[in-house]
Amino acid sequence: NKKISIAIDGPAAAGKSTVAKIVAGKLGYVYVDTGAMYRAITYKILKMKIDIKEESLLRQLLSETNIELKPATNGQIILLDGKDVTNEIREAEVTNTVSSIAALGIVREEMVLRQQQMGQDGGIVMDGRDIGTHVLPHAELKIFLLASVEIRAQRRHLENVQKGFPSDLVKLKEEIALRDKQDTEREISPLRKAENAVEIDTSNLSIDEVADEILALAMERM
């Protein structure tokens, strides 16, 4: 079997990472959560109170920043300069700032380069917003996951409640919609379905059904 590349894109909270993890696990592929990379750099910028208008500072920060994605039993651990920030990068402040940081050309250039290096040998499942359109334009399989903002907010809400995290459904819906708007309307590699991507509406599908559909499409391309 040929080792292919699988790109999974779509709006916030569409279940991309959950499904991508399952698919990568079943195929024995590497899973790369590119959103986690943007979140990690956002976390560092917030923590260090970097003024993003200072281009040279931002460039230097990027060149000095090490982000590692390490496989773990329940998914992936994110190391920022060697420190585990897996939970910190999911906090509200990061979530609500990440789209404005991810819109910066300097930031995207660097992250895309790193992602392309990770993906160069194939055998990879990468999820994000611009994977099929920019990061892995030659991926053998491109998926675009969709679900209404109501359904996505409800799923995220349930997830939070189950984890015992505070959660406000109305606020979640607003935040998801705003992030989608920012990601879709930004100038540099906005969120778009790649021309040759397979669209999957997950509204009425379970996680396993979505994963199985992607696995079947992957088998056809190996």
Ligand code: C5P
């Ligand atoms: O996937 P996740 O929701 O964790 O991504 C967080 C944010 O990172 C997105 O809302 C988007 O602004 C940015 N992102 C991006 N390009 C990617 C992945 C994520 O701009 N490939």
